[in-house]
Amino acid sequence: MRxxxxxxxxxxxxxxxxxxxxxxxxxIMVNDRPAKSSTNIQVGDQVAIRFGNRLLKxxxxxxxxxxxxxxxxxxxxxxxxxxxxx
Numbered sequence: 823m824r825x826x827x828x829x830x831x832x833x834x835x836x837x838x839x840x841x842x843x844x845x846x847x848x849x850i851m852v853n854d855r856p857a858k859s860s861t862n863i864q865v866g867d868q869v870a871i872r873f874g875n876r877l878l879k880x881x882x883x884x885x886x887x888x889x890x891x892x893x894x895x896x897x898x899x900x901x902x903x904x905x906x907x908x
Contacts, residue, residue: 823885825852825869826859831889832897834871834880844871868901877904 823831829841842859844850849872850857863869867882879901886897 823863823887824859825850825857825861825863828863828869828882828885828897829871831886831894833889833891833894834878834898849873869898872906875906877902877906879903 825845826838826841829835830838835841835844845857845859845861848856851870852861852863852867854868854870857869863882863885865882865884868879869882870877870879880898881901883897883899886893889897
């Protein structure tokens with residue numbers, strides 16, 4: 823599954839176009855490597871997303887093409903959520 827679609831379906835980011843923009847700005851890492859919106863995501867991958875001064879790290883638990891709002895958080899497990907001091 824594409825990174826931008828995973829972020830939208832899992833509701834980490836609300837819109838796929840926003841997920842694409844964030845990835846293209848270099849603010850997303852997959853398994854400690856910079857990722858583009860077209861990066862292929864697999865179960866077990868670790869995704870780190872920088873939101874302003876916050877860094878969210880999640881592990882992909884399973885992939886689905888669509889989910890209900892209640893089931894979206896089952897697609898990932900939060901590893902850490904840290905503040906970045908600049």
